[in-house]
Amino acid sequence: MFVTNIHSGRDNYAGIAAISAQSTAKRARNDVSYLENEVERLLMISEAMWCFIKENHDLKDEDLFAKVIEIDGKDGKVDGRVSPTVPKNCPECDRVLPKKKPFCFFCGVTVQKDCFER
Structure with missing residues (x-):
């Protein structure tokens, strides 16, 4: 059993x-x-x-x-796809900007994002 x-x-x-x-x-x-x-x-x-x-x-x-x-x-390559963009730097402090935030974490400057940014 x-x-x-x-x-x-x-x-x-x-x-x-x-x-x-x-x-x-x-x-x-x-x-x-x-x-x-x-x-x-x-x-x-x-x-x-x-x-x-x-x-x-x-x-x-x-x-x-x-x-x-x-x-x-x-x-950089014509392949029928749009690759994710490389990280951008802040125009004020030159540190890497956060992807989905409209401002720099480090210096607080407001950053205009591209409307088609992925």
Whole structure:
């Protein structure tokens, strides 16, 4: 009887672990699906914005491609990705600025952040 209970406990633990893994996998699939939908929505919005800009400013698709390559190259390589920026230094005390704060921790100067900073 004791041996049966040990095996039963292991089976129960394995069953719980399997249910937990299934739940985690389902959440991951839902997250991926949500992100895919968000990417599609943002692509549609980007295309609509480009159409407005192109029509109202007499631009061509080539102008957009050139700008994309210019922005892509800001990190030193044209690879279709924007790498995180290197840390910036405070204009007053020259110490490294905190990433997500609008001021320097050391001297307190307010720092203007780039609106597209990652």
